[in-house]
Amino acid sequence: MALEIIETCVNCWACLPLCPSQAIYEAKPHFLIDANKCTECVGDYADPQCASICPIEGAIVNELNEPLNPPGSLTGIPPARWAKVQREISAR
Amino acid sequence: MNALPDDIRRRVENHPCYSEEAHHHFARMHAAVAPACNIQCHYCNRKYDCANESRPGVVSELLTPEQAVKKTLAVAAAIPQLSVLGIAGPGDPLANPERTFTTFRLLAEKAPDIKLCVSTNGLALPEHVEELARHNIDHVTITINCIDPDVGEQIYPWIFWKHKRIRGRAAAEILIEQQQKGLEMLVAKGILVKINSVMIPGVNDEHLKEVSKLVKAKGAFLHNVMPLIAEPEHGTFYGVMGQRSPTPAELKALQDACEGDMAMMRHCRQCRADAVGLLGEDRGAEFTLEKVEAMELTDEFLAEALVRRIALREKVAAEREAKKARAHAPQPLTSVITFHRPSKSAPAGRPASAGRPVLMAVAAKGGLIAEHFGHAREFLVYEVTGEGAKLVGLRKTELYCSGGDTCGEAVDVLGNTIQALAGCEVVLCAKIGFEPWGRLEAAGIQPNGEHPMEEIEPACVAVWHEMLKAGKLDAAAPERKCA
Numbered sequence: 177m178a179l180e181i182i183e184t185c186v187n188c189w190a191c192l193p194l195c196p197s198q199a200i201y202e203a204k205p206h207f208l209i210d211a212n213k214c215t216e217c218v219g220d221y222a223d224p225q226c227a228s229i230c231p232i233e234g235a236i237v238n239e240l241n242e243p244l245n246p247p248g249s250l251t252g253i254p255p256a257r258w259a260k261v262q263r264e265i266s267a268r
Numbered sequence: 269m270n271a272l273p274d275d276i277r278r279r280v281e282n283h284p285c286y287s288e289e290a291h292h293h294f295a296r297m298h299a300a301v302a303p304a305c306n307i308q309c310h311y312c313n314r315k316y317d318c319a320n321e322s323r324p325g326v327v328s329e330l331l332t333p334e335q336a337v338k339k340t341l342a343v344a345a346a347i348p349q350l351s352v353l354g355i356a357g358p359g360d361p362l363a364n365p366e367r368t369f370t371t372f373r374l375l376a377e378k379a380p381d382i383k384l385c386v387s388t389n390g391l392a393l394p395e396h397v398e399e400l401a402r403h404n405i406d407h408v409t410i411t412i413n414c415i416d417p418d419v420g421e422q423i424y425p426w427i428f429w430k431h432k433r434i435r436g437r438a439a440a441e442i443l444i445e446q447q448q449k450g451l452e453m454l455v456a457k458g459i460l461v462k463i464n465s466v467m468i469p470g471v472n473d474e475h476l477k478e479v480s481k482l483v484k485a486k487g488a489f490l491h492n493v494m495p496l497i498a499e500p501e502h503g504t505f506y507g508v509m510g511q512r513s514p515t516p517a518e519l520k521a522l523q524d525a526c527e528g529d530m531a532m533m534r535h536c537r538q539c540r541a542d543a544v545g546l547l548g549e550d551r552g553a554e555f556t557l558e559k560v561e562a563m564e565l566t567d568e569f570l571a572e573a574l575v576r577r578i579a580l581r582e583k584v585a586a587e588r589e590a591k592k593a594r595a596h597a598p599q600p601l602t603s604v605i606t607f608h609r610p611s612k613s614a615p616a617g618r619p620a621s622a623g624r625p626v627l628m629a630v631a632a633k634g635g636l637i638a639e640h641f642g643h644a645r646e647f648l649v650y651e652v653t654g655e656g657a658k659l660v661g662l663r664k665t666e667l668y669c670s671g672g673d674t675c676g677e678a679v680d681v682l683g684n685t686i687q688a689l690a691g692c693e694v695v696l697c698a699k700i701g702f703e704p705w706g707r708l709e710a711a712g713i714q715p716n717g718e719h720p721m722e723e724i725e726p727a728c729v730a731v732w733h734e735m736l737k738a739g740k741l742d743a744a745a746p747e748r749k750c751a
Contacts, residue, residue, distance in 0.1 A: 186314055187330070188359060190304035194431075221431050229428040231305060231314045250308060252425045253508050261500045261508045 177239065178214035179224060181207050184235045191226035191236075200226060272531055276489050279406065279460060281588075282351045282581065283383065284547050286407065286462060286490060288535050288659055291547045292635030293584045296352040297343050299336035300329065300542040301367045305359035306391050307427040307443060309413075310505035311466060311496055314358075329542070329557045330358075333370040339560045340375055343544055344382060345573035347551070348580045354385045356409075357541035362392040365399070372403045378570065381577060385409065387464070391427060391443055393450025401457045408454055409492075410447055411464040415482055417441040419475050423468065425505070448486070455487035462490040462533070467522055468506070469496070469514050477525055484530035491526055492533040495519050516649075517691050520661050534659045535648070548646050623741035625653045628728050629663065629689050629713075631697035637719050637727055641700035649692060650728050654736065657728035663688045686711045693745060694731055696724075 178199075181191075185206035192200045192207065197220075199213035209226070216238075217224045227236045227244035233251065234243040247255040272280070280286035284294045305314065331339065344350045353375060355361040361368040372384050386400070387409040400408060414420045420440025427439040434442060454461045463483045465476050472479075480491050496513045498506040505511075514522075523532050537547045545551035629647040631639035649661040665685040682704055689695060695713055698720040708715045719727035735741050 188303040188305070188314060189364065190306075190359070190428075223432060225431060228431070228433040229304075229306070231308060250426065251313075251505050252310070253505055258508060265501055 177216055177218070178211035179209055179216055179226065179244070180211070180237050180239075181209055181226070182235060182237055184232055186232055186235075188231065190229045190231070194225035194229060196220040196225065272489065276460065282584075283385075283407065284352065285354070285385075285409075285536070286460075286533075288533070289635075290351075291535055292632075293349060294351040295347050295349040295544075295546045296354055297340060297350060297544040298354050298356050298539065298541050299331060299340060299371060300358055301331050301333055301336045301371050302355055302357055302361045302364035302541075303330050303359045304363045305357075305389075306363040306429075307360070307389050307439075308425050309389075310423055310425065310511075311468070311498060313503040313507075315503060331557065333367055333374060335557060335560070336371045337374045337378065338563075338565065339555055339557075340382065341378055341565050341570060341573075342560050342563050343551075343555055344379055344577065345565070345569065346554070347545060348573070348576040349546060350382065350577070351581075352383045352385060354387060356387040356539075360389050360392070361386040362388045362396050365392070365396060369399060369403060372405070376404065379574065381574060383407070387411070388450075389443070390447030390450045391429070392446075394446060394453055397450065397453040397457060397459075400454070401459060405459065407460045407462065409462045409464055410451060410488075411466070412447050412451075412479060412483060413465050413468070414440070414472050414475055415444055415448070415479050416475060417444060419472050420444055422471050448482075451483065451486050451488060461488045462492060463488045464492045464494060464536075466496050467493050467514050467519060469512055469518065471511075473514065473518070473522060476522060480526035480530055488530070490531050490533050492536050493519065493523050493526060494536055494538055497538065515690070516661060516663060516688075520649075520691075523660070534661055537646075537662070623654060623732070623736040624745065625651050626694065626732055626735065626741065626745070627660070627692045628652050628657070628694040628696060628731065629692040630724050630728070631695070632724060635724065636721050637696050637724055638698050638721055641695065641697040641704055641715065641717075644697065647689065647692075647695065648724070650724065652728045652732045654729070654732060657725040657732075682707060686713065689713055694735075696727060696731065 183206060187206055192202070196217060197213045197215050199210045201208055201210065224244065230236050230245060231250060233245045233247050233249060236244050238244060247258070277287070280290070282290055282294050284291040284296050340353050355368050355371065368386065375382060375384070384403065384405050385407040386405060388411070390410045390412065393410065413423050417437045417440040420443065421437045424440055424443060426433050426435045427443055429439070429442055451461055465479060467473055467476060476493060483491060496506060496511070498504060498511050498513055500507050523534065526532055535547065539547070540550070540552070542552055543550055544555055628650050630637055630650060631641055631644035632648050633639045645665055647663045647665065648659055649663060650657040651660045665688050686707060692713055694716055695708060696716045696719055698717065700715050700717050705715050716731055719730070
């Protein structure tokens with residue numbers, strides 16, 4: 177049982193000091209979670225701490241590769257709206 | 269800054285962000301040591317880092333405290349005007365307390381003359397007030413956009429609080445409580461507090477008048493109402509959802525309405541979290557991490573730099589004294605005649621100081637009318653009457669983003685500049701070309717190049733009196749033609 181930080185991480189450091197298991201470490205090109213140490217905060221906190229402060233949707237996933245913060249869940253921007261605006265910008 | 273009490277004015281007179289007069293003489297820098305944030309604001313996007321963008325929350329390189337201190341010392345040696353190091357992000361300084369306070373501690377050892385400040389969202393402020401006081405931090409800026417959680421939930425989607433992500437109204441309630449508590453605690457410690465507010469039309473614009481009253485009552489010394497910056501390409505909630513920014517006229521109207529309650533700041537540049545130099549002249553590119561790392565800063569070199577900074581401050585202080593003395597000296601006879609002669613065009617019974625206020629844009633450099641029209645990237649806007657000229661705004665003439673693939677193509681730059689000067693009747697500059705002269709006139713803005721290298725306020729007042737004499741101030745301000 178372990179969470180994983182993937183490439184959309186922006187290296188903002190917010191998660192690192194919060195981990196009760198010291199499983200998060202600075203790495204290039206982005207921060208990583210030591211799968212042997214990660215407990216998903218079970219026994220320490222109600223919610224995994226890294227995923228509770230992470231500002232980037234999709235950057236932290238579980239063992240099934242499911243994002244803990246899916247698209248739209250943090251910014252409030254509906255994914256369809258996001259896609260439409262990106263299309264408009266690239267069509268300029 | 270005349271609205272400030274003397275004791276506060278003395279404490280901020282060398283701070284470019286707090287004193288309008290100081291921003292012509294002194295420089296600041298922001299050290300990007302604080303990447304983590306504990307809240308999300310709808311005008312911020314933590315993903316983007318574009319060198320062409322100039323807005324808060326954006327940086328190119330994150331620094332360790334040691335790198336930040338070396339960079340600050342290098343800047344302070346190259347730019348003797350440097351008086352302030354601020355930590356403003358790109359996240360929240362107090363969500364990164366160790367990095368923030370280590371930077372302050374190390375810098376205070378090497379350059380004790382540099383003032384330290386932080387700009388925070390306030391969530392973690394109460395628990396850090398003691399430490400801020402211990403580090404001799406004289407000024408703190410809190411961004412307060414609301415005091416009503418119903419407004420707040422439209423601005424903040426979530427906060428991280430006591431090991432949980434809290435959303436909606438409950439999140440706004442906690443944030444507001446912490447901000448107000450932090451403000452009270454800082455004031456009780458004698459630390460100067462400035463309040464920043466982002467004006468978001470239709471969300472908090474009317475509400476900010478109440479905010480201004482409350483923060484003034486609690487002892488904040490200055491309120492800075494800034495316009496929302498939101499473009500789709502910034503990827504922020506407001507940008508993507510099409511929330512509009514206020515027009516310059518809307519911003520000024522709100523600032524004027526708040527001014528009845530407290531001193532307002534009008535010269536804010538909304539800088540990046542890694543800005544360097546005098547306000548409006550970013551020199552960050554000269555001090556990249558790579559360049560700073562290659563520099564050798566010996567103790568001797570740093571000591572000489574300190575001597576240069578102190579000499580410069582003494583020079584500015586002497587100039588200020590001289591200016592004050594001039595202001596109090598009897599006016600020469602000619603100006604008495606020019607300025608106080610009753611206007612012939614004024615109807616009988618109207619006082620000599622008749623005439624309406626006029627907005628004038630100034631291409632300024634170092635506190636003088638010293639910039640060419642075509643080189644100006646920003647204009648200071650003054651509201652001018654027969655009695656004086658008051659800075660009421662700042663207009664940037666370039667888009668916040670200029671260049672890059674996803675950012676708008678080169679458009680009619682002059683047309684944009686004229687658009688940005690909406691509401692101004694005169695533009696004063698050191699020099700101006702033939703083409704812009706004609707187009708400005710056609711748009712109802714009178715170019716004026718007759719006061720190059722002069723001090724701004726007397727020149728504006730002189731132009732106002734010329735307009736009064738020419739009978740231009742009897743009628744209401746002309747409707748602006750389309751640029």
